[in-house]
Amino acid sequence: MEWLNPYHLQVASFVLINAILGVSIYVTLSTGQLSLGNAGFMSIGAYTAALLSTQHQIPIPVGIAAGSLLAGVAGILVGIPALRLSGVYLAIATLGFGEVLRAVLINWESLTGGAVGIAAIPQMGRVILAWASDRGFSPESLGLQPNQFISLMVFTILLLCTVLTISFFLRLSRSRVGRAYTAIRLDESAAAAAGIPITYYKVLAFSQGALLSGFAGALFAHSTSFVSPGDFTYHRAVEILVFAVFGGSEHIFGPVFGAAFLTVAPEALRAISDYRYILYGILLVAMMIFRPQGVIDPALLRRFRRSAKGTPA
Amino acid sequence: MSALLSLRDIGKSFGGLAALSGISFDVQQGEIVGVIGPNGAGKTTLFNVITSVFPPTAGEVILDGERISGLPPHKITKRGITRTFQNIRLFSTMTVEENVMVGRHCRTGAGVWQGVLHTGKERREERGIRAKTRELLDLVGLSGTDVEMAAGSLPYGHQRRLEIARALAAEPRLLLLDEPVAGMNNAETQDVFELIKKVQSLGVTILLIEHDMSLVMKACDRLVVFNFGRKIAEGTPAEVQDNPQVIEAYLGTEERDADA
Numbered sequence: 001m002e003w004l005n006p007y008h009l010q011v012a013s014f015v016l017i018n019a020i021l022g023v024s025i026y027v028t029l030s031t032g033q034l035s036l037g038n039a040g041f042m043s044i045g046a047y048t049a050a051l052l053s054t055q056h057q058i059p060i061p062v063g064i065a066a067g068s069l070l071a072g073v074a075g076i077l078v079g080i081p082a083l084r085l086s087g088v089y090l091a092i093a094t095l096g097f098g099e100v101l102r103a104v105l106i107n108w109e110s111l112t113g114g115a116v117g118i119a120a121i122p123q124m125g126r127v128i129l130a131w132a133s134d135r136g137f138s139p140e141s142l143g144l145q146p147n148q149f150i151s152l153m154v155f156t157i158l159l160l161c162t163v164l165t166i167s168f169f170l171r172l173s174r175s176r177v178g179r180a181y182t183a184i185r186l187d188e189s190a191a192a193a194a195g196i197p198i199t200y201y202k203v204l205a206f207s208q209g210a211l212l213s214g215f216a217g218a219l220f221a222h223s224t225s226f227v228s229p230g231d232f233t234y235h236r237a238v239e240i241l242v243f244a245v246f247g248g249s250e251h252i253f254g255p256v257f258g259a260a261f262l263t264v265a266p267e268a269l270r271a272i273s274d275y276r277y278i279l280y281g282i283l284l285v286a287m288m289i290f291r292p293q294g295v296i297d298p299a300l301l302r303r304f305r306r307s308a309k310g311t312p313a
Numbered sequence: 314m315s316a317l318l319s320l321r322d323i324g325k326s327f328g329g330l331a332a333l334s335g336i337s338f339d340v341q342q343g344e345i346v347g348v349i350g351p352n353g354a355g356k357t358t359l360f361n362v363i364t365s366v367f368p369p370t371a372g373e374v375i376l377d378g379e380r381i382s383g384l385p386p387h388k389i390t391k392r393g394i395t396r397t398f399q400n401i402r403l404f405s406t407m408t409v410e411e412n413v414m415v416g417r418h419c420r421t422g423a424g425v426w427q428g429v430l431h432t433g434k435e436r437r438e439e440r441g442i443r444a445k446t447r448e449l450l451d452l453v454g455l456s457g458t459d460v461e462m463a464a465g466s467l468p469y470g471h472q473r474r475l476e477i478a479r480a481l482a483a484e485p486r487l488l489l490l491d492e493p494v495a496g497m498n499n500a501e502t503q504d505v506f507e508l509i510k511k512v513q514s515l516g517v518t519i520l521l522i523e524h525d526m527s528l529v530m531k532a533c534d535r536l537v538v539f540n541f542g543r544k545i546a547e548g549t550p551a552e553v554q555d556n557p558q559v560i561e562a563y564l565g566t567e568e569r570d571a572d573a
Contacts, residue, residue: 168429171428171429171431172425172428172429174428175423175425175427175428175429175435175439176414176418176421176423176428176435176438176439176442177423177424177425177428178428179407179411179414179415179418180415180418182404182407182411183404183407183415186404186405186406186407187402187404189366189386189402190398190402190403190404191404191415192366192385192386192387192390193364193366193386193390193395193396193398194390194395194415194416194418194419194479194480194482194483195387195390195391195395195416195418195419195420195483196387196415196418196419197385197387198387199385204425250406298406
């Protein structure tokens with residue numbers, strides 16, 4: 001089981017957390033709203049979960065749920081005034097929100113630990129191992145080292161969360177609500193004329209995106225056991241955006257693919273990881289020129305589905 | 314008998330420019346009423362006021378005895394007024410079927426959880442939506458097309474029909490058609506005429522903006538004529554046709570001096 005090393009599993013875990021972040025920007029974008037506040041919402045989830053478990057000994061799942069919900073509520077509060085804005089103005093306002101939030105995290109030292117952040121957050125894998133060990137379980141019985149077991153547990157939980165998230169929003173996109181989202185994105189006033197309450201669905205999508213970002217943040221806190229304001233900077237917001245721009249934002253698999261590819265690629269290209277942001281920039285420009293809809297679009301998926309069925313496209 | 318739609322002294326100004334002023338007329342249940350007038354007379358503005366794209370600056374819109382001006386657009390749709398657009402506004406990358414399904418939105422109710430969990434109620438509702446969609450596509454003469462096709466890749470005439478199907482999906486009492494035969498040839502215009510009559514026979518009242526006079530004269534029970542944001546005439550097609558003010562609006566005044 002040499003291949004099952006904690007490093008590989010950690011990269012895989014980041015892929016999964018980033019995939020959830022990718023879905024979070026997709027959901028908001030699916031109503032035509034570009035939010036760059038997802039790093040900020042992520043920090044709400046992460047800090048809520050971290051503080052609840054370190055200072056109040058709240059069980060991890062409860063903390064994660066609370067962090068996600070609080071981020072979702074923040075999404076409603078930001079989403080309602082943000083309705084007045086669209087396009088690049090909305091992007092700037094939400095980016096501003098994220099930066100203000102980060103300034104609060106840095107300066108509210110008594111609560112957040114300031115720029116140092118919060119350490120010693122219970123790590124999901126370790127907690128499970130401790131719980132199982134108390135009941136006489138030993139990872140060696142499965143032929144695993146303790147740290148292999150810990151990473152594997154984290155990976156499994158994240159995989160479960162990611163699969164649940166993707167299938168939730170995949171199903172939603174095919175439902176009445178999903179059709180309303182798409183209609184709003186394609187033509188807001190025609191959607192209103194077709195009887196769709198625009199305000200309701202835009203705020204709903206915005207807060208769903210915020211909730212998912214918070215969820216990813218809470219999972220992140222309990223995977224790495226350390227969070228600081230540096231994890232939720234402007235760079236993170238842009239990184240999430242790039243998942244959607246690179247992968248494609250018209251289908252949920254677009255940003256998921258973008259997240260996976262852009263998380264694994266820098267690891268595979270360790271030698272040039274210092275130039276990651278330069279590469280991001282070049283990639284963005286190249287995508288704008290050659291494939292503005294992103295790598296994955298509904299037409300591509302249709303072609304895949306047809307060739308899978310064995311009929312020519 | 315009270316009218317289905319009643320416009321009372323509607324005015325709409327953009328900045329200092331009065332696009333509509335003092336517009337009052339009634340539309341009775343079951344009628345087809347044509348709104349005609351030269352370009353820029355305010356016809357589409359009137360549709361936008363009725364459907365609350367923007368509120369009127371003066372006056373009120375009454376539907377079936379209740380004031381509806383000031384309601385948000387989706388509530389107007391729910392109350393039973395739907396429309397088509399002068400420049401077709403379909404959801405072009407959605408499929409033909411989905412476009413009509415979107416139109417069912419305000420007559421259905423499945424929310425996020427029902428949609429995700431596929432509850433029995435949601436599945437029944439979706440089946441109902443699809444059945445109604447097929448029925449409407451059939452009604453507008455699109456039953457032969459591939460419903461999985463993107464709406465934007467339909468031929469022009471079919472796009473107009475699809476837009477009518479989407480508008481009918483909300484089960485309107487009053488349907489507003491904004492130049493439904495613009496850019497169509499005679500045969501296509503005849504088809505749309507028959508479609509409009511068919512829709513009327515289903516009990517839907519129709520307010521029709523159209524420049525094609527042969528269609529307007531044939532299809533409409535009554536006409537309202539606009540010029541420069543004002544109503545200049547109202548009556549049956551025959552009455553309106555002979556109205557000197559209408560002739561003047563369309564053809565201009567005779568230059569009497571030239572003969573003298």
